[in-house]
Amino acid sequence: MGRRSPTPARGPKQENLIMHIPTLELHEAASFEDATALLAQFSPDVRLLAGGTDVLVDLKTGGSGVGHLVTFSRIETISGISEEADGLRIGALTTITEIDDSPLISGPYEMLRDAASQMATLQIRNTATIGGNIAGANPCADLPPVLMVLNATAVVISADGQRDVPLQELITGPRETLLAQNELLAAVLVPRPPARFGAAYARFGLRNGNAIAVASVAASLTLKDDGTVHNAHIALGAVAPVPTLVAAADLWLEGRDLNGDALDEAARAAMGAAEPISDLRASADYRRELVGVLTKRALTAAEQRAKG
Numbered sequence: 001m002g003r004r005s006p007t008p009a010r011g012p013k014q015e016n017l018i019m020h021i022p023t024l025e026l027h028e029a030a031s032f033e034d035a036t037a038l039l040a041q042f043s044p045d046v047r048l049l050a051g052g053t054d055v056l057v058d059l060k061t062g063g064s065g066v067g068h069l070v071t072f073s074r075i076e077t078i079s080g081i082s083e084e085a086d087g088l089r090i091g092a093l094t095t096i097t098e099i100d101d102s103p104l105i106s107g108p109y110e111m112l113r114d115a116a117s118q119m120a121t122l123q124i125r126n127t128a129t130i131g132g133n134i135a136g137a138n139p140c141a142d143l144p145p146v147l148m149v150l151n152a153t154a155v156v157i158s159a160d161g162q163r164d165v166p167l168q169e170l171i172t173g174p175r176e177t178l179l180a181q182n183e184l185l186a187a188v189l190v191p192r193p194p195a196r197f198g199a200a201y202a203r204f205g206l207r208n209g210n211a212i213a214v215a216s217v218a219a220s221l222t223l224k225d226d227g228t229v230h231n232a233h234i235a236l237g238a239v240a241p242v243p244t245l246v247a248a249a250d251l252w253l254e255g256r257d258l259n260g261d262a263l264d265e266a267a268r269a270a271m272g273a274a275e276p277i278s279d280l281r282a283s284a285d286y287r288r289e290l291v292g293v294l295t296k297r298a299l300t301a302a303e304q305r306a307k308g
């Protein structure tokens with residue numbers, strides 16, 4: 001038998017690189033009542049576990065240690081996409097791949113696929129959920145800006161019942177939402193857009209695959225019969241602490257043709273609304289420039305879709 005080489009002593013630097021999940025208790029909720037009761041019982045030492053692509057990384061790196069995790073995949077209606085009388089209902093545990101693959105994500109909802117198809121890698125998309133993407137409130141998350149310009153609403157459940165919160169109000173800071181400790185996101189409702197509606201998402205990452213957005217822009221608009229803009233919404237991702245709606249986009253685009261001047265003005269307004277930071281992915285100036293370019297791309301693609 002050969003001799004094993006002695007285990008090298010670990011310095012502090014190597015200790016930091018070791019990733020392991022600390023001891024914790026896993027609870028399985030079979031109903032909304034179970035889930036909210038477990039959240040209330042163990043608050044604040046508890047987190048919901050959806051796909052785990054964020055929460056498990058956090059736990060492994062010591063970002064937010066908790067003693068309890070609650071899974072909730074056994075709750076009926078928590079996953080899947082359905083067409084309702086007034087729009088789409090997307091269950092919180094619906095995966096990014098399900099969004100990408102669903103035949104219901106078409107026509108006015110196509111923008112959801114623009115975002116889903118560009119996120120992360122296939123392995124992550126197969127696991128990551130729409131609920132985790134929203135509730136994780138990462139400033140560079142792809143779906144919140146998209147859902148904001150689609151006027152989506154979050155269905156939030158607690159022991160006290162249900163409340164509906166506009167997506168535009170749900171995210172309050174980096175990794176912060178209006179959700180209380182005993183609440184969970186059950187679904188997202190995307191209202192059916194009117195006729196002559198189009199929406200598109202433009203994003204820039206440092207690679208085509210598995211790169212979070214350096215900057216992103218979601219745009220939606222409705223055209224009048226004469227082809228000019230009736231109303232418009234623009235939301236920015238990854239360039240501010242929260243996904244940001246460009247204020248009054250509908251006011252300055254209303255009644256206009258989306259020609260070069262209108263697009264230039266829209267781009268300038270969006271750049272003015274951005275509050276980017278410099279980090280290892282890009283400088284603040286570069287991000288602001290990207291916002292201008294992406295705003296034009298998203299509005300142009302949205303207009304093409306609105307024209308059918």
Ligand SMILES: Cc1cc2nc3c(=O)[nH]c(=O)nc-3n(C[C@H](O)[C@H](O)[C@H](O)COP(=O)(O)OP(=O)(O)OC[C@H]3O[C@@H](n4cnc5c(N)ncnc54)[C@H](O)[C@@H]3O)c2cc1C
Pocket residue numbers: 047048049050051052053054055056057092093118119120121124127128129130131132133134135136138140141142143179183184185186210211212213
């Ligand atoms: C390699 C890699 C690449 C990535 N690339 C991208 C990318 O390109 N774009 C992007 O947007 N994201 C990306 N992410 C981040 C992550 O995958 C997504 O945000 C994903 O959608 C999170 O969903 P999840 O189900 O895994 O959430 P989890 O990790 O399970 O949860 C995330 C947070 O949300 C809370 N939560 C989850 N579900 C609910 C709910 N229903 N109600 C209330 N709170 C809830 C959890 O408690 C936790 O705090 C990437 C992650 C990795 C590891």
